[in-house]
Amino acid sequence: MRNICVVGTGYVGLTTGVCFSDLGNTVNCIEINPEKLELLRSGKSPIYEPGLSELQERNMRSGRLRFTDDYAFAMAEASLIFITVGTPMGDDGAADLSQVKAAARSIGQHLTRRAIIIDKSTVPVGTGDMVGTIIAEHARPDIEFAVVSNPEFLREGSAVSDFFHPDRIVLGSTNRAAAEEVAELHEPLGAQVIITDLRTAEMIKYASNAFLATRISFINEIAQICERLGADVKEVARGMGADKRIGPHFLDAGIGYGGSCFPKDVLALHHMAASAGCHPQLLQAVMDINQDARNRFVTKLRKLLGEDLNGRMIGVLGLSFKPNTDDMREAPSVDIIRALQHAGARVKAYDPVAIERAAEYIPEVTFCATAYDVAKEADALLLITEWNEFKQLNWEKIKSFMRTPNILDGRNLYDPEEMRERGFTYWGVGRGNYQPTVGE
Numbered sequence: 001m002r003n004i005c006v007v008g009t010g011y012v013g014l015t016t017g018v019c020f021s022d023l024g025n026t027v028n029c030i031e032i033n034p035e036k037l038e039l040l041r042s043g044k045s046p047i048y049e050p051g052l053s054e055l056q057e058r059n060m061r062s063g064r065l066r067f068t069d070d071y072a073f074a075m076a077e078a079s080l081i082f083i084t085v086g087t088p089m090g091d092d093g094a095a096d097l098s099q100v101k102a103a104a105r106s107i108g109q110h111l112t113r114r115a116i117i118i119d120k121s122t123v124p125v126g127t128g129d130m131v132g133t134i135i136a137e138h139a140r141p142d143i144e145f146a147v148v149s150n151p152e153f154l155r156e157g158s159a160v161s162d163f164f165h166p167d168r169i170v171l172g173s174t175n176r177a178a179a180e181e182v183a184e185l186h187e188p189l190g191a192q193v194i195i196t197d198l199r200t201a202e203m204i205k206y207a208s209n210a211f212l213a214t215r216i217s218f219i220n221e222i223a224q225i226c227e228r229l230g231a232d233v234k235e236v237a238r239g240m241g242a243d244k245r246i247g248p249h250f251l252d253a254g255i256g257y258g259g260s261c262f263p264k265d266v267l268a269l270h271h272m273a274a275s276a277g278c279h280p281q282l283l284q285a286v287m288d289i290n291q292d293a294r295n296r297f298v299t300k301l302r303k304l305l306g307e308d309l310n311g312r313m314i315g316v317l318g319l320s321f322k323p324n325t326d327d328m329r330e331a332p333s334v335d336i337i338r339a340l341q342h343a344g345a346r347v348k349a350y351d352p353v354a355i356e357r358a359a360e361y362i363p364e365v366t367f368c369a370t371a372y373d374v375a376k377e378a379d380a381l382l383l384i385t386e387w388n389e390f391k392q393l394n395w396e397k398i399k400s401f402m403r404t405p406n407i408l409d410g411r412n413l414y415d416p417e418e419m420r421e422r423g424f425t426y427w428g429v430g431r432g433n434y435q436p437t438v439g440e
Contacts, residue, residue, distance in 0.1 A: 001023075001024045001025050002185060003028075003077040004020055004027045005028050005074045005078035006020075006084055007084060007085060008085035008103070008121070009030075009040060009067070011047055011049065011156060011260070012084045013029065013120075016163070017029040018056045018065060018160075019163040019164065021064040025185075026064050026066050027064060028066050028073065028074035029065070029066070029067050030069065030071060031069060040059060046393065048325060048326040049156070049160065049325065050157050051214050052160055071106050071107070071109070075110050075111065079113070079120060080115065081119060082105055083121055084120045085102075085103050085121055086121070087100060087122055087123055089100070089263075089268070093267045093271040093277075095123060095268045099121075104117075104138075105138050107135055109138045111143050111334050114144040116181060117131065118149075122205055122268075123204075124268060125203050126199060127202060128149045128202060134149075138217045144178075146174075146175040146178035147175075147178075148171055148173040148175075148179050149173065149201035150171055150172075151202065151204060151205030153167065153205075153208065156259060157323060163189075164189060165191075166191040168192045169189070169194065170194070171193065171201060172195070172197050172198045172201025172202065173197070173201075174198060198298070201320065202322045206268065206269040206272075208358075209265040210269050213266050215249075216252075217287075217293075219250075219251045219253045220289055220290070220429075221292065222236060222253070223429050224292075224358065224430065226433075230359050232430070232432050233429065234431065253409070255294050255336070255384065255411070256289075257290055258329070259325075259329055260327060260329045260330070263290075263329075266292075269283060291335075294332050297408065297429075298336060298381075301340070305362050309344055312346065313345070313346050313348065313378050313384060313403065314346065314379065315348050315374035315378035315380070316336075316347060316349035316374065316403075317351075317374060318350075318386065319331060319355065319384065320351055320353065320354035322385065323386055323387045325354075326356070327354075327357070331358075331361070331385075332384060333362075335360070336382070337365060341362075341365075348374045348376075349362075350368045350371050350373065350374045351387070352387055371390065372397060372398065373383045376401045380407070381402065381406065381408070383403055383413055395419075395422045399422065399424065404425075406426075407427070409427070409429070410429060
């Protein structure tokens with residue numbers, strides 16, 4: 001078993017620290033935010049991630065998992081040091097590496113023994129080289145260290161399962177022995193290990209996320225065409241996905257992708273490509289189509305209720321960018337609700353876990369305790385996030401509460417014919433049931 005230090009306790013850092021401790025390693029996680037650190041030390045998780053809190057509590061009780069703001073304490077016995085700090089979008093679209101640089105400086109200043117520094121944050125190509133340079137500038141010259149890129153592929157909402165059952169482990173370094181040592185750490189997971197150079201490993205992460213985002217934008221463009229021509233995108237996707245060369249994943253038409261990864265990573269890759277003199281036209285189209293999907297959803301509501309939304313009561317089901325998380329970063333609900341508010345509509349909303357975080361993004365929304373409260377006096381109900389509890393609502397009760405029984409399904413969760421039989425005016429995405437005027 002190894003002694004590990006994890007710098008940063010966001011979604012990636014906390015999951016990494018907790019799960020490695022559950023594999024029997026001793027893990028010290030560094031968190032410099034006093035309020036967050038106090039919460040973590042009390043045994044509570046600052047994020048909603050299924051299964052994570054239970055693992056955190058168990059491994060803290062065992063003494064294998066600790067939280068601190070003291071680099072010297074956390075690194076004293078650590079042979080493996082993970083950097084898992086945030087890399088948010090900068091104003092120009094490039095990833096903001098200020099937290100990575102600060103972490104590298106602190107690691108260099110407190111390094112007292114040979115260690116491998118592992119970049120797990122999503123970082124632009126070339127960051128591993130930069131981290132190595134910064135550490136060398138601040139570390140004692142007699143201290144040996146190596147830098148390994150180990151990009152994460154954790155999906156919010158299933159991060160714990162993804163950690164223990166990865167599709168692959170990607171490792172990149174100029175030091176093959178260091179990469180193989182990190183590979184040994186991951187042996188209990190039984191996954192395929194891909195060892196390459198630093199920059200290639202960093203690119204694998206961006207290319208993977210950009211490709212998945214491209215699939216989503218592709219099916220959303222197909223959905224728009226289906227609406228114009230009267231086809232059903234759900235059946236189109238089913239027919240496409242049956243082809244083994246294509247597969248069914250990430251072919252769900254809707255209101256686009258969101259979260260902390262896809263929007264940031266596609267934009268960052270676009271910025272890297274443009275800065276390198278390339279012409280990333282596909283990446284630009286992916287981003288444009290994603291934004292258009294949100295805009296078209298609002299346009300549909302205007303077609304349904306009329307251009308003037310002033311004073312209209314709109315109910316929203318689901319706020320987080322996807323189910324099983326409370327993450328509101330780049331959530332489609334934020335853009336959609338702000339557009340409705342700008343048009344003068346009144347908005348009520350419900351989400352099983354994300355209301356507290358959502359209030360920071362859309363403070364003028366009336367937040368409700370249940371989906372049924374959202375439906376009361378609503379002129380239309382918008383399904384934004386496909387939480388399980390929305391799959392089997394009491395539609396007779398919903399209809400009795402609404403002022404007018406209009407449903408806009410942004411995730412194609414419901415069957416159009418069944419909803420119409422229940423007496424609702426129902427519009428999905430790409431279901432061949434919405435015919436905008438030409439040129440719209």
